[in-house]
Amino acid sequence: MFSKATLITVALALMASATPIAPKKQGIAVPFSKRSSLKNADGTFNADRAMVETAKTINKHRANMINLEKNVGSHVFKEGAFIREAAVLPEHLAKRQSESLTDEEDDLEWAGTISIGTPAQKFLIDFDTGSSDLWIPSSSCTSSVCKQKSRYSASSSSSSSKKSGTFSIEYGDGSTVSGPIYTDKVAVAGVSTTKQYLSAVTTLSSSFSGDPIDGILGLAFPAISNLNENPFFYTAVSEGAVDEGVFGFKLASSGSELYLGGTNDDLYSGSLEYHDVDTSNGFWQITSAKAYVGSKAAVSGFETIIDSGTTIMYGPPSAVKTFYKAISGSGVYDSSEGYYYYPCDSPPTVSFAWGSGKKWEITEENFSLGETESGSGKCVGALAGQDLGLGSSVWLLGDSFMKNVYTAFSTDNEAVGFAALS
Numbered sequence: 001m002f003s004k005a006t007l008i009t010v011a012l013a014l015m016a017s018a019t020p021i022a023p024k025k026q027g028i029a030v031p032f033s034k035r036s037s038l039k040n041a042d043g044t045f046n047a048d049r050a051m052v053e054t055a056k057t058i059n060k061h062r063a064n065m066i067n068l069e070k071n072v073g074s075h076v077f078k079e080g081a082f083i084r085e086a087a088v089l090p091e092h093l094a095k096r097q098s099e100s101l102t103d104e105e106d107d108l109e110w111a112g113t114i115s116i117g118t119p120a121q122k123f124l125i126d127f128d129t130g131s132s133d134l135w136i137p138s139s140s141c142t143s144s145v146c147k148q149k150s151r152y153s154a155s156s157s158s159s160s161s162k163k164s165g166t167f168s169i170e171y172g173d174g175s176t177v178s179g180p181i182y183t184d185k186v187a188v189a190g191v192s193t194t195k196q197y198l199s200a201v202t203t204l205s206s207s208f209s210g211d212p213i214d215g216i217l218g219l220a221f222p223a224i225s226n227l228n229e230n231p232f233f234y235t236a237v238s239e240g241a242v243d244e245g246v247f248g249f250k251l252a253s254s255g256s257e258l259y260l261g262g263t264n265d266d267l268y269s270g271s272l273e274y275h276d277v278d279t280s281n282g283f284w285q286i287t288s289a290k291a292y293v294g295s296k297a298a299v300s301g302f303e304t305i306i307d308s309g310t311t312i313m314y315g316p317p318s319a320v321k322t323f324y325k326a327i328s329g330s331g332v333y334d335s336s337e338g339y340y341y342y343p344c345d346s347p348p349t350v351s352f353a354w355g356s357g358k359k360w361e362i363t364e365e366n367f368s369l370g371e372t373e374s375g376s377g378k379c380v381g382a383l384a385g386q387d388l389g390l391g392s393s394v395w396l397l398g399d400s401f402m403k404n405v406y407t408a409f410s411t412d413n414e415a416v417g418f419a420a421l422s
Contacts, residue, residue: 038311039370045380050369051089051337053311054386056207057396058087060131060309061388063169064224067132068282072223076280078303080316080392086170111213112258115187116198117157123150123214127258128309129249129284129409130396132225134186134232135167136215138179138200145204149214152200159185159194167199167226175205181227188217188232191241191260197229216309219247219409223282236260237411245412249308250421251403263417268406272417275354278303279414286416289395291315291323292351292359298326302393304352306407306416310398312369312382314338319395320385330381333372338385341378344371350383352401360418366403 038053040046065083068076111126116136123136137146139153154160161183168178179201186196201215218231225231230238237245242261250257250267257264263272275286283305290297299319315323317338324330329343342348350367351359362382369380382400390396408417 045370055087078391084389118159130307130309131218134198193235221282268419274415274417293326315395317385344379
């Protein structure tokens with residue numbers, strides 16, 4: 001295996017000047033650990049790694065639903081939504097996560113450096129539009145996993161303030177991320193907040209052993225916050241740290257960027273096609289979606305959560321089964337994990353559309369997770385059938401979708417926009 005590095009640029013949109021001079025963009029490039037796919041080096045599908053990622057996704061959204069019920073109430077659950085049981089990995093995978101399952105080159109996270117406290121303590125963070133909390137390891141955590149990470153010392157920060165309560169998330173290996181709650185100064189490339197809620201975790205799941213990131217910064221809505229407080233971007237807007245309640249993502253093999261306080265029009269062509277989101281359940285969730293195979297809609301009338309913290313795409317098992325029926329030569333690869341295959345030499349043209357908007361196509365490279373085995377000619381698709389408890393008509397579109405478009409998230413207008421990459 002080899003280590004690949006690219007950049008994620010986290011940029012701040014300047015406040016408009018009183019003079020008619022176009023504002024200059026300011027930004028900073030910070031190291032970014034980027035990994036290419038769920039493929040092995042020989043181009044085959046890494047089923048073990050995929051199982052680990054599915055367990056993480058299930059448990060992340062299980063925690064989101066628990067938080068939603070606690071913060072708002074189960075009356076906002078979508079039809080068919082429920083708090084499912086935690087996913088638990090088979091023993092052989094739980095034991096191996098810190099070894100072979102963490103050294104593959106996979107597109108699992110999009111990370112950049114942030115600073116916390118006074119003086120600043122730096123951390124490599126995964127920016128996640130599918131969760132709403134900020135957590136990093138605490139200096140009080142002395143496990144072997146924590147010792148691999150940068151750790152936050154609350155006592156070393158003059159701006160730190162301890163709060164009541166605790167933070168906790170369960171992971172697929174049966175372990176947890178948990179710890180006390182603080183507020184402190186948090187800065188992302190010049191976008192600085194003074195009293196951001198966060199958790200300095202004293203227990204850290206072995207899922208993060210060998211993973212380059214120190215923690216996670218959630219960019220979804222307050223309703224699914226385990227801390228029941230404003231996520232970082234909401235705090236930035238409320239404190240006037242950004243002029244516009246919009247942030248934009250470009251996720252790619254090079255030039256990846258998170259742009260805070262607007263969008264970077266150098267990275268996309270044409271205009272952004274915005275769609276309103278239903279924020280009642282805390283997600284960046286768009287209604288009236290269609291999934292196309294070629295020119296025909298294979299599945300229609302569902303909702304989609306746009307989630308940068310999820311590697312692939314998931315849909316309800318029955319809907320995903322219907323989707324693959326529209327692909328000639330497709331079949332079931334793993335019924336328990338919900339994966340299907342299709343002929344590698346005749347890949348489908350897959351796209352998504354919302355309302356009367358355009359079809360946003362997923363490239364062949366981004367839809368294929370690799371061959372079932374070397375020389376099989378059967379490629380595993382990046383859409384899997386899983387009931388995540390989000391609702392019977394709710395799909396989750398992760399990086400396999402987002403890598404094909406420029407995506408803008410507007411808290412001002414509660415909408416998600418897409419544009420063609422430049």
